[in-house]
Amino acid sequence: MVYAVVVAWLVVAAVVVLTWHRLDADRGWRAFVLTLTLGLSLLHQLLFATVTEDALVTFRYAQNIADGNGPVFNPGERVEGYTNFLWLVLIALPRAAFGADIRTAAVVLGVLAALGTVLLACFLVNRLVVAAGAQPRPAIGVAAAVLTASAGGLAVYGASGSEVPLFVLLILAVGYALAARRPVVAGVLVAFVVMTSPEGLVVAVLAGLWLVGAAVKEKHSWWAPVGYALGALVFLIPRLAWRATFYQHFLPAPLAAKLGGPLSAHVAAGWPYLAGFALAHQGFLLLGLVAAVALLLRRPETASRLGRVAPGGRAGEPVAGDTPSGTALETRALLWLLFAIAAGLAVGAVLIGGDPGPSWRLLAPVPPLLAVAAAGVYGVLAADLVAKPSPRPKTLASRLVPVVACGLAGIAVFVSVFSPEMLDRVRNWHAHGSELAEIGGWLGDYLPPGSVVSAAAPGALAAHGGQLLIIDVLGRTDDHIAREGRHVGGVAIDYDYVVNGRRPTVAVPADGGYDDRQHCAIDPVYAGKYEVATFRRVGTPYWVSVYPRAEQAESLVADLDKGPDFRYVPCPS
Known part of the structure; x- marks a missing residue:
């Protein structure tokens, strides 16, 4: 698959460079090249194609909605353990309406x-x-x-079943609505952005401030920001009211678990997160920096250059009192808004301490935003605005544009293949998730009905775990831990509550799948109330340790030993 992606990039790059000057006039060639670009994007996504832990948690919520249990992780427990409400609704609908598989629907969408x-x-x-x-x-x-198709973050999360691709799509849609001067539509779209991911608040605030600034400068009427606000609030107010009524909280448990603790600790973790992203995406960042500097230094064209002709004069000649065109200034301001959204998302990622997933999930929208902004800057600044009867001259700059764009796209593709934070880590992530799903299926099949399992990866265990009641020891699907636990490194913990309050039947201590050797030591937080039981995965050199509750250990081990794929091996005395 790696070779297929590289070959696809080479084909797209060659076609774009060779046909660059035909793309402006020939719609057929444009459609052909865009089709090739979509093929590159699809192969790039399939290279990763790994469903994430967060997505698996959302699948559990969607399954419970389809089954009539409501938006809950464990039936009967009203905990908002997700932050992607709109995505949850979208992937639950095919299941509820047509019986479609939730995982397949999420990946396809x-x-x-x-x-x-x-x-x-x-x-x-x-x-x-x-x-x-x-x-x-x-x-x-x-x-x-082409640049967007090569963006690694978009590719990693494209087939992940998560909300990230929808989030990026909606951000660009907000930009398009603003460019089309449709503030009410932009408000509705920004509400969808916020309901897809909490980072959407950055987009909502910046877009709203942009419209207010445009109204102050009389580029828009004051109805524009008002309409924007109304378009957003008509969806956000009912959403907040329902959240407060159903869950009794305004802040979802994952955010409560993550945002607890001192800001300094979040920033200390967020800077390395941003630095790693910057190192892997130098091409996009350099492109964005050059475009921003060019936009800052290049003065906007005057109205005469946009076609206004002085009496007795010719097109392109200055007219007394010329001022920059209002539409040109508004477009420049919109380009600055795209840069500001990218910067705002980066600042937000630092302030919340980054994200444990691979490929910088929180910053996935940044490369596409920079690609669009940089291309837009070139189009606005380098376009020949003077009407001429002769064809556009093929300047050196115009010849370099496709080479630079395709070259940066190639660098992005190679980074996504060779960066240790991307393909290698995603493959390990996939292996660990598959192993945890196997463990969850085994527990679900052989533990007594109604058993409670505590784990640090509840989504993966729930993938094949039926209706096991699963406690997330890191608080992402448990209100008590998220809001009252001790916050450490972007998660919340309260093992006394887990062991003595929730009293799980079995604890699964590992969140990384199988071990390569037998582990007989028990985690101190479970010592005294639980025992260690080690099982070997039949036909493999791998092991899994679970902690059955001490008073039930003998019967639970006997039940789990009935599974044909796992064999109980007592620890040495």
């Missing part, structure tokens, strides 16, 4: 959202160029699409 992001990057750049009063340059939009 995620892939489609990622492909939609690639197309929308192209359309948004074209819209920005036209909105600035420049002559249309569709080829620049194709360059943005």
Whole structure:
């Protein structure tokens, strides 16, 4: 698959470079190149194709909705253990309506959202160029699409079953609505952004401030920010009211667990997170920096250059009192908004201490935003705005654009393949998740009905664990731990509550799948109330340790030993 992705990039790069000057005028070639780009994006996503732990937690909620238990992780426990309400609704609907498999529906929707992001990057750049009063340059939009298809974060999470691709798609959709001067639509879309991920609040605030600034400068009427706010609140207020009524809290448990503790600890963890992202995405960051500097230094074109002609004069000649075009200034401001959203998401990731998942999930929207903003800057600044009867000259800059775009796309593809934080870590993540799902299926099949299991990876254990009641010892699906536990390193813990309050039937201490040797030592937090039981995975050199409750240990071990895939091996005396 690695070779297929590299070959796909080479094909796309060659076609884009060779046909660059035909893409502006030939719609057929544009459609062909965009189809190739979508193929690159699809192969890039399939290279990773790993369902995440967070997605598996959401699947459990979606399954309970479809089964009539409501949006809960464990039936009867009203805990908001997810932060992606809109995504949860979208993946639950096919199951509830047609009986579709939730995992398959989520993966397909995620892939489609990622492909939609690639197309929308192209359309948004074209819209920005036209909105600035420049002559249309569709080829620049194709360059943005190629860069977006090569973005590693979008590819990693495209087929992950998580909300990340939808989140990125909706952010670009907000930008498109603003470029089209549809503030009410932008407000509705930003509500969807917030309901997809809490980081959407950054987008909501910055877009709202942008509209207020435009109203102050009389580029928009004051109805624009008002309509934006109304469009957002018509969805967000009912959502908040329902959350407070159903869950009795405004803050979801995962956020409560993560945001507890001192800010300094979050920042100390967030800086290395941002530094790792910056190291792996130097190409996108350099592209964004160059574009931002160019936008800052290059003065906007005057109204005469947009086609206004002085009496007795010719097109392009200055007119007394010329001022920059309002549409050009508004487009520049919108480009700055895209840069600001990218920077805001980066600051937010630092302030909340990053994320434990691979490939910098919180920063997945940043490369596409930078690609769109940089391509838009080039289109706005480099377009020849003076009407000429002769064809556009093929300048050195125009020849370099496809080479630079495809070169940076290639670097991004190679980083996603060779960076230890990306392909290698995703493959390990996939292996550990599959192993935990096997363990969960084994526990679900052979533990007595109604058994309670405590674990640090509840989503993976629940994937095949039926309706086992699962306690997340890190508080992401447990209100007490999330809100009253001790916060350490972005998680919350309260093992006294787990052991003596919830009294799980079995504890699964590992969150990384199987061990390569027998472990007979018990975690001190379970000592005294639980015993160690070690099982060997039949036909493999791998082991799994579980802690059955001491008073039930003998019968629980006997039940688990009935499974054909796991064989009980007592620890040496």
